[in-house]
Amino acid sequence: MPDTLPAPPDPDAVLIDSHAHLDFRPFDEDRDTVLEHAAAAGVAGIVNPGVDVASSRRALALAAAHPGVVRAAAGIHPMGSGGNVADALAALGDLADDPRVVAVGETGLDLFKKYHPLAEQRACFAGQLRLAAERRLPVIIHCREAFAETLAAVRAEGFSQLRGVLHCFSGRWQDAVGFLELGMHVGFAANLTYPRAAALREAAVRIPLDRLLVETDAPYLPPQKLRGQRNEPAFVRAAAVLLAALRRAPAAEIARATTRNALALFGGRPTPGATEAAEPGS
Ligand SMILES: [Zn+2]
Numbered sequence: 254m255p256d257t258l259p260a261p262p263d264p265d266a267v268l269i270d271s272h273a274h275l276d277f278r279p280f281d282e283d284r285d286t287v288l289e290h291a292a293a294a295g296v297a298g299i300v301n302p303g304v305d306v307a308s309s310r311r312a313l314a315l316a317a318a319h320p321g322v323v324r325a326a327a328g329i330h331p332m333g334s335g336g337n338v339a340d341a342l343a344a345l346g347d348l349a350d351d352p353r354v355v356a357v358g359e360t361g362l363d364l365f366k367k368y369h370p371l372a373e374q375r376a377c378f379a380g381q382l383r384l385a386a387e388r389r390l391p392v393i394i395h396c397r398e399a400f401a402e403t404l405a406a407v408r409a410e411g412f413s414q415l416r417g418v419l420h421c422f423s424g425r426w427q428d429a430v431g432f433l434e435l436g437m438h439v440g441f442a443a444n445l446t447y448p449r450a451a452a453l454r455e456a457a458v459r460i461p462l463d464r465l466l467v468e469t470d471a472p473y474l475p476p477q478k479l480r481g482q483r484n485e486p487a488f489v490r491a492a493a494v495l496l497a498a499l500r501r502a503p504a505a506e507i508a509r510a511t512t513r514n515a516l517a518l519f520g521g522r523p524t525p526g527a528t529e530a531a532e533p534g535s
């Protein structure tokens with residue numbers, strides 16, 4: 254149990270946690286309670302990305318069990334991107350056939366942890382970019398200390414526009430610019446509240462309101478005042494509150510904008526029969 258839970262907010266302050274790993278083991282004992290905390294804290298939706306095929310399957314199962322609350326993404330994280338991933342990519346393709354899968358990810362490049370050689374990470378990332386384009390799904394990009402390499406990989410695949418989010422942004426403003434030019438959103442987690450994140454806070458002020466998302470990346474990255482605890486979706490408000498303070502904007506404005514942005518990105522696929530014009534941008 255967390256020691257502090259946010260008070261239930263007014264309806265104008267509903268948030269969406271655009272990135273939480275509810276399928277991970279630290280939630281095995283009390284997943285339903287964690288979902289209750291989130292609902293009580295005004296968190297109306299949670300996007301659960303996959304980090305490998307098994308986790309993507311678990312994300313889909315959670316979305317099936319909690320319709321309207323949990324949305325699933327299917328992806329292979331850079332840590333699982335070594336060696337031959339052809340079978341895994343094919344399995345992701347099958348998962349992406351399910352309409353409850355609203356995005357491909359998380360995928361990307363990580364040169365901080367150096368899980369696998371860049372060429373291998375890049376091949377796995379490129380495969381997922383192609384899958385997302387094929388299925389007209391947004392992409393959840395994980396990028397640590399690899400901003401230039403990630404942009405180069407996206408461009409090498411021929412994308413001049415890309416629908417998706419650079420999740421748990423950890424860079425400087427200059428690192429975000431190329432992704433904004435692609436049309437991407439930028440997701441902020443509670444690492445924004447950490448003492449050493451001055452450059453990140455500076456970047457957070459400059460991201461256009463219509464590209465902002467909030468997330469927890471739970472069970473990781475608890476807000477500064479809860480460090481050492483397991484993070485959970487109920488705490489997503491910490492990022493939203495700090496964004497509002499940094500941007501000198503009313504908290505309700507940040508809540509409304511990030512919720513609208515998350516729904517536009519992860520609201521799911523157009524219903525069959527909808528006109529082309531009603532579909533999300535290609
Ligand atoms: Zn990530």
Ligand SMILES: [Zn+2]
Nearest residue numbers: 272302359470
């Ligand atoms: Zn993640």
